[in-house]
Amino acid sequence: MLKDNPLLAQLKQQIRETIPTVEGVVKATEKNFGFLQTDNKKSYFISPPMMKKLIHGDRISAAIRENNGKEAAEPETLVEAALDTFVARVKFVDKRTKLQVDHPLINQLLSAKVIKDSGFSIKQGDWVLARLVKHALKEQHFQAEIFEFIAESDDNFARWKATTKKHQLAWDQPELTEDLAIIDQQVERRDLTNELFFTIDGENTKDMDDAVSITREAEHWKLKVAIADPSAYINSESKLEKAAKQRAFTLYLPARTVPMMPSKLANEHCSLVADQVRPALVCEMLIGLDGELQENAEFYLATVQSKHRLNYNQVSDFIEQKATELESNAELAEALQQLNLFSEQRNQWRAENTSVFGDQADYEFVLDNKGQVIDILRQSRRSANRMIEEAMVAANICGGRFLDEKLGFGVFACHSGFKEEKLDGLVELLAKFKLPVEREKLNDLDYFCQLRRTIAATGDKCLDQLVKRHFNFGVYNEKCLPHFGLGEAKYATWTSPIRKYSDLLNHRLIKSVINGETPSSPLSEELSEHLSDNRKKQKFAEREMANYLYCEYFAEQDPNTCLLAEISNINRGGLNIRLVDSGASAFVPKTKLAGKDEELTIESELGRLATKDKQYCVGDTISVKIVEVKKLQQSIVAAPC
Structure with a gap:
């Protein structure tokens, strides 16, 4: 009787209309409760029973109820589900198929079934791709x-396969279905096979895409950068071209490289292997003895023959006088010394006139044949790395100038400096560090570079890191816009056409100009977004795989070992750190920094946290030990030693 009472229904509706509702995104925690975060960043508590109907990332509307002075969200309507297609592991519970979603903050098991006529069977622990067809907030389960x-x-490599699938990336190299032969035999190429070109790469590198030649003359260095020419083998309408476009980049996962092009093309036909004649695109440039890159660079097609296959450590040992192995070849030794002098002078010129970022170490995971981490090697940037880096940066600057002057379009690597919406906050931040600036000039390239040099001169790592948080992301543009990060007005990469599709496009454009053709712009807005999106996907995949391996590794290490770490961020919860020798990210909760009743002063916007005995700043190096490894969440918890 009461069930169908219209007066009761009306009363319920009136009560409901008095309860405020909000819309926001569900944020799960490692525990069973969660929060609803609205678009204006306000958070409401979600109780554990309510969280059973939700998934981290769901967008919902909820009623806000108050109990004992505390507000809590009561989910009502699903606006947009966080899960659609997802990667998961199979779990059997009471003979029923369940899925554990591969996400650190989704810990509930989802009921599942295999589609009809799938053609495969599943067992405990297998990795699968699934789609959500029912949501508990709408359909009770x-x-x-x-x-x-x-x-x-x-x-052994299931995690690698799952990660690439999760981020919609290829796991293996493209299929080679075409015969490989040079298709541009008719073009004129200069014969440089008698000149001293050499490659400097990693010890295990097979796709050697650049070789250099350098001589010192009275007033300048003459530097020639020869880049492997895959466009000599594949045309723009081929299957290989389409595969390269889809992949956009070579993917570098720990212990696994997924090439943009088939290895037979990248590692054999194109690779600038020592003593083998190869087609190449060459940039010949002059660099003043003060390090300034001249404007009169020349591009041309050529055939080259690398005379020496060198590696970074081998050359660095020679330059740093730790080995004499290369002294026996006087011509090569002189060329290496000149390349080193060029790179030092060029780097100094850039530091004084443009914008230079400090060296970052690389890290290599050493795995056994079962995919288990044996060791993690830290590889510092050495002299040979800087020699090649300066040569390639110079060549890409010349590429940007050439494309802008000859065509007025290209695939330019652009970086617009600071985010417009963060300029006011940046001005306030710099004022607190006694660095007053003119807001209206912050988007001027020269002013930006001068500010970067001023900050570098202070030696304040904390300020440097805080300012970087205001940077924009780099993008690709068909128009020549500045690259603030490098301090260059024109910049277009073309030196890695085997590994980057954008570089292959610029290769084709430069070759078109050389051959007297009139090309059209290859970069649409859609393609630009595709390149940027794929790069982001790759970075996420690389980071996810690294975090997984770090957790596997440190779970087996002595927890009492003290490790050096650099503070990368400070927030209200504690310190984000990066372990110096391994590159692993970890978190130091504030509860590990001070006693329960001890007062903490946290100024996250200034990168500072202080206890009564110690102050921590972003950029500081501290000693820590690992206290917990959370494999499911792929996170490492540390505490000061």
């Missing part, structure tokens, strides 16, 4: 269907 098999549970 979660239900998923499994439609693709990824890897078996005992596959």
Whole structure:
């Protein structure tokens, strides 16, 4: 009787209309409760029973109820589900198929079934691709269907396969279905096979895409950068071209490289292997003895023959006088010394006139044949790395100038400096560090570079890191816009056409000009977004795989070992750090920095945290030990030693 009472229904509706509702995104925690974060950054508590109907990232509307002076969100309507297609591991619970979603903040198991006529079977621990078909907030329970098999549970590289699938990236090299032969035999190429070109790469590098030649003359260095020419083998309408476009970049995962082009093309036909004649695109440039790059660079097609296959450590040892192996070849030794002098002078000129960022170490995971981490090697940037880097940066500056002057379009690497919406905050930040600036000039390239040099001169790592948080992301543009990060008005990369599709496009444009053709712009807005999106996907995949391996590694290490770490960020919860010798990210909770009743002063906007005994700043180096490894969340917790 009461159930159908219209007066009761009306009363319920009136009560409901008096309860405020909000819309926001669900933020899960490692525990069973969560929060609803609105667009204006206000958070409301979500109780554990309510969280059982939600998934981290869901967008919902919720009623806000108050109890004992505390507000809490009561989910009402699903606006947009966080999960659609997802990667998961199979779990059998009471003979029922469940899925553990591969996400650190989604810990509930989802009921699932394999689609009909799938052609595969599943067992405990297998990796699969599934889609969510029912959501608990709408239909009382979660239900998923499994439609693709990824890897078996005992596959040593299952995690790699799952990660690439999760980020919609290829796991293996493109299929080679075409014969490889030079297709531009008719073009004129200069014969440089008798000149001293050499390559400097990693010890295990096979796709050697650049070789250099350098001589010192009375008033300048003459530097020739020869770049492998894959466009000599593939045309713009081929299957290989389409595969390269889809992949956009070579993917570098720990212990696994997924090439943009087939290895037979990248590692054999194109690679500038010592003593083998190869087609190349060459940039010949003059650099003043003060390090300034001259304007009169020349581009041309050539055939080259690298005379020496060198590696970074080998050359660095020679330059740093730690080995004499290369002294026996006087011509090569002189060329290496000149390349080093060029790079030092060029770097100094850039530091004084443009914008230079400090060296960052690289890290290499050493794995056994079962995919287990044996060791993590820190590889500092040495003299040979800087020699090649300065040569390539100079060549790409010349590429930007050439394309802008000859065509007025290209695939330019652009960086617009600071985010417009963050300029006011940046001005306030710099004022607190006693660095007053003119806001209206912050988007001027020269002013930006001068500010970067001023900050570098202070030696304040904290300020440097805080300012970088205001940077924009780099983008690709068909028009020549400045690259603030490098302090260059014109910049277009073309020196890695085997590994980067944008560089291959610029290769084709430069070759078109050389051959007297009139090309059209290859970069649409859609392609620009595709390149940027794929680079982001790759960075996420690379970081995710690294975090997984770091957790696997440190879970087996002595927890009492003290490790050096640099503070990368400070927030209200504690310190984000990066371990110096391994590159692993970790978190030091504030509870590990001070006692329960001890007062903390946290100024995250200034990169500072202080206890009664010690002050921590972004950029500081501290000694820590690992206290917990959370494999499911892929996070490492540390505490001061």
